[in-house]
Amino acid sequence: MTERKPPGVDFESWIDKQIREAEERGDFATRPGRGKPLPEGLDTASYDEQWWVKQKMVREGLSHLPPTLALRKEAEDVLAAAPEAPSEQAARRLVTDLDAKIRESLRMPPPGPPLGLKPFDVDEVAQTWRDRHADRS
Numbered sequence: 001m002t003e004r005k006p007p008g009v010d011f012e013s014w015i016d017k018q019i020r021e022a023e024e025r026g027d028f029a030t031r032p033g034r035g036k037p038l039p040e041g042l043d044t045a046s047y048d049e050q051w052w053v054k055q056k057m058v059r060e061g062l063s064h065l066p067p068t069l070a071l072r073k074e075a076e077d078v079l080a081a082a083p084e085a086p087s088e089q090a091a092r093r094l095v096t097d098l099d100a101k102i103r104e105s106l107r108m109p110p111p112g113p114p115l116g117l118k119p120f121d122v123d124e125v126a127q128t129w130r131d132r133h134a135d136r137s
Helices: 011-025 051-060 067-084 088-107 122-136
Strands: none
Touching: 067 088, 067 122, 088 122
């Protein structure tokens, strides 16, 4: 495919000829994915110059949220994990660490949408932990 398009030959037909000749030579026979559908996420209708970054992040399981949304997500995760903590002290530590982050964000708001959180009641979370573990005893 290193030869130049001859003058007067329609570009599309020249490309089609190059592809057909390469197929006949078997140049595509050993390509990975041959005969399989294209991977999902290849949307040619809308061009996004960061498509490869987004696909890499999906493959690697990464995400990026604004700091306030990341803290909201962390709060959800901590409140779900606290009742399952191995001890009441561990549950209290989880919520205390989260509350410190929330207070810092309230003191110096990071960029992005409003936080919409206030520090949680550690004693209430500890009571939830005790209630949950009293049922297991």
